[in-house]
Amino acid sequence: MLTKSTDTTLRKARHLMVERGELPPPELVGTTVLQSWSRCLNAGLVPIGGPEDAPCLEGFEFARAVDRQRLLIAHARPVMEYLYSQTRDSASMVILADDCGVLLEILGDADFLSRAERVSLRQGASWLEQHRGTSGIGTALAVEGPVVVHGYEHFLERHGFLSCAAAPIASPNGRFQGVLNISGDYRARHPHTFGFVRAAAQMIENRLFNALHGDALRLRFHPLAEGIGTIAEGKVALSEDGWIVGANQAALALLGLNPSDLGATPVAHVLQVYLKDLVHWGLQRGREPMPVMRHTGECLFVRVELGRKTFQSFVPREPEAKDDALSALDTGDAQMKTAIHKARRLVGKSIALLLRGESGVGKELFANAFHNAGLRQGKPFVAVNCATLPESLVETELFGYVPGTFTGARKEGSPGRIRSADGGTLFLDEIGDMPLAQQARLLRVLQEREVVPVGGIKPMPVDFDLVCATHRDLKAEMEAGRFREDLYYRINGFNLKLPALRERSDFDVLAARILQEMAPDRNVMLEDSIAAAFAAYAWPGNLRQLVNVLRTATALLDEGENIIGWQHLPDDLAEELLTDRHTAALPDTAENLKELSEAAVARVIAASRGNMSEAARRLGISRNTLYRRVK
Ligand SMILES: Nc1ncnc2c1ncn2[C@@H]1O[C@H](COP(=O)(O)OP(=O)(O)OP(=O)(O)O)[C@@H](O)[C@H]1O
Numbered sequence: 238m239l240t241k242s243t244d245t246t247l248r249k250a251r252h253l254m255v256e257r258g259e260l261p262p263p264e265l266v267g268t269t270v271l272q273s274w275s276r277c278l279n280a281g282l283v284p285i286g287g288p289e290d291a292p293c294l295e296g297f298e299f300a301r302a303v304d305r306q307r308l309l310i311a312h313a314r315p316v317m318e319y320l321y322s323q324t325r326d327s328a329s330m331v332i333l334a335d336d337c338g339v340l341l342e343i344l345g346d347a348d349f350l351s352r353a354e355r356v357s358l359r360q361g362a363s364w365l366e367q368h369r370g371t372s373g374i375g376t377a378l379a380v381e382g383p384v385v386v387h388g389y390e391h392f393l394e395r396h397g398f399l400s401c402a403a404a405p406i407a408s409p410n411g412r413f414q415g416v417l418n419i420s421g422d423y424r425a426r427h428p429h430t431f432g433f434v435r436a437a438a439q440m441i442e443n444r445l446f447n448a449l450h451g452d453a454l455r456l457r458f459h460p461l462a463e464g465i466g467t468i469a470e471g472k473v474a475l476s477e478d479g480w481i482v483g484a485n486q487a488a489l490a491l492l493g494l495n496p497s498d499l500g501a502t503p504v505a506h507v508l509q510v511y512l513k514d515l516v517h518w519g520l521q522r523g524r525e526p527m528p529v530m531r532h533t534g535e536c537l538f539v540r541v542e543l544g545r546k547t548f549q550s551f552v553p554r555e556p557e558a559k560d561d562a563l564s565a566l567d568t569g570d571a572q573m574k575t576a577i578h579k580a581r582r583l584v585g586k587s588i589a590l591l592l593r594g595e596s597g598v599g600k601e602l603f604a605n606a607f608h609n610a611g612l613r614q615g616k617p618f619v620a621v622n623c624a625t626l627p628e629s630l631v632e633t634e635l636f637g638y639v640p641g642t643f644t645g646a647r648k649e650g651s652p653g654r655i656r657s658a659d660g661g662t663l664f665l666d667e668i669g670d671m672p673l674a675q676q677a678r679l680l681r682v683l684q685e686r687e688v689v690p691v692g693g694i695k696p697m698p699v700d701f702d703l704v705c706a707t708h709r710d711l712k713a714e715m716e717a718g719r720f721r722e723d724l725y726y727r728i729n730g731f732n733l734k735l736p737a738l739r740e741r742s743d744f745d746v747l748a749a750r751i752l753q754e755m756a757p758d759r760n761v762m763l764e765d766s767i768a769a770a771f772a773a774y775a776w777p778g779n780l781r782q783l784v785n786v787l788r789t790a791t792a793l794l795d796e797g798e799n800i801i802g803w804q805h806l807p808d809d810l811a812e813e814l815l816t817d818r819h820t821a822a823l824p825d826t827a828e829n830l831k832e833l834s835e836a837a838v839a840r841v842i843a844a845s846r847g848n849m850s851e852a853a854r855r856l857g858i859s860r861n862t863l864y865r866r867v868k
Pocket of ligand 1: 595602706
């Protein structure tokens with residue numbers, strides 16, 4: 238608290254106190270100083286003369302005091318060094334004292350330090366009011382707030398050459414842990430010192446808070462959204478089950494709590510909000526402040542900061558056998574497993590996901606599963622194929638338009654696909670095919686999180702998770718100048734490559750699962766020779782091609798029939814399969830070729846339903862040769 242006295246009134250006030258032993262009237266000296274003088278007189282201190290016999294810790298006792306405040310010292314030291322660098326050569330010193338007023342650390346100019354030494358401003362000395370009268374450190378501890386004590390406001394006459402600015406440092410548990418103080422020659426008093434000290438004390442408090450609660454879920458709040466991040470913001474740390482375990486002074490005041498309430502108050506007792514809602518908000522909205530009502534009816538704006546512990550305890554950890562939408566895509570292939578595992582870790586983190594992979598590998602299905610595995614499940618999943626949109630329509634389709642923008646447009650305008658994804662997930666398939674002009678516009682949307690519809694001027698806020706997909710090499714597209722570099726980095730928060738079907742090791746399980754989904758009551762299976770041919774086939778159209786083939790074959794099954802044979806396959810595919818031309822990765826050793834050719838012969842015989850003449854014809858060899866081969 239700043240004092241109000243001038244030199245003249247202060248001289249009068251001191252005269253009354255020193256000469257007559259009376260407390261001066263409040264108009265002569267500030268209340269803080271007056272009350273401090275009163276405490277000093279009550280403690281039996283005499284303002285003039287008197288021996289310098291106040292306590293000073295030394296040796297083991299001082300070492301113990303330092304040890305008790307190791308954390309405070311470690312976090313205060315860098316801040317003190319910064320303060321000192323700002324006040325160097327100004328006949329002053331920066332002091333850290335503990336909660337008992339014992340000076341722990343001192344940085345200062347050599348000349349001033351020796352003057353200060355003479356009045357016991359040295360390590361180990363206690364500067365509690367009852368020991369050394371009114372002073373920055375002692376009075377800040379007594380009033381539990383920041384103070385300036387200037388010149389002869391100090392109770393003891395011999396401290397009159399000092400000007401002190403001090404601010405208490407609260408611990409992350411809401412109690413006072415120490416004091417930061419700058420003392421200098423009173424003639425060199427600088428008006429900014431007080432603000433400096435208060436800000437520095439808060440820096441130390443923040444460092445302590447983060448050191449103790451950095452892993453926990455933290456809330457930063459203020460009655461005004463703009464107040465978050467300022468010196469006046471409240472800050473609390475929550476335990477994994479939602480109890481308030483740490484708070485700064487502002488938080489205690491804003492929530493009407495005492496330090497003893499910490500560890501004994503669930504957040505839901507002071508704020509009308511559930512823990513899970515705070516976590517969901519943090520996951521979905523990041524730094525955006527959440528309006529939350531106090532039980533007393535006032536509104537606070539709360540920024541949720543999710544620490545490491547939050548992710549471990551609130552967000553389901555990556556269970557291997559998790560039953561979510563992504564797990565449905567796991568049919569045993571190691572590459573897919575890895576992709577699913579990685580994607581699951583990204584769920585709910587608002588990181589733009591870029592899916593790479595050949596056409597038809599299931600990128601859209603994967604994106605949809607990613608959406609459904611997260612907290613945006615139930616919100617829109619909007620897929621846009623950038624390759625199939627006519628260039629002239631890309632803009633209006635994506636960004637929407639305002640009424641009356643062009644002839645033939647809908648009277649009421651259109652929100653566009655991006656705004657339709659608000660709250661959910663936007664999936665931009667074949668992003669590599671988006672025209673350059675629209676890339677620039679999309680980039681703005683992603684940066685600003687706002688859409689300006691075609692023909693409009695008013696930006697509309699949007700909130701969505703972004704998943705993009707491409708079968709193109711976007712880096713090559715960038716180098717060729719067809720894809721914007723800045724957009725590439727925006728959409729590529731994390732990229733995942735989905736394997737081509739021919740690279741997958743789980744063909745049989747995958748095919749069986751697709752058949753099961755297509756005809757849940759029929760137990761449809763592939764004839765063995767077909768299963769073998771399918772497993773070896775290159776599947777240029779990937780899952781899309783496989784799904785189509787299986788759907789057609791299932792449709793061609795007679796009633797009561799449940800085995801898909803060669804007759805259920807389209808001719809062109811059967812031929813491809815039989816000629817082996819498109820089989821995947823042919824092994825190159827003679828032995829493997831022999832095995833392969835035997836397998837092919839066996840397949841053709843099976844496809845010919847054991848009819849050797851037909852098999853020989855299909856293979857282009859005589860019946861006798863065929864018989865020799867199969868002997
Ligand atoms: N695991 C799966 N199970 C069943 N069907 C699947 C699976 N994966 C993909 N499909 C089907 O394959 C087809 C192609 O999938 P999708 O459209 O997701 O692939 P894509 O890679 O996005 O294709 P493109 O890049 O050419 O648009 C879809 O009909 C989809 O339903």
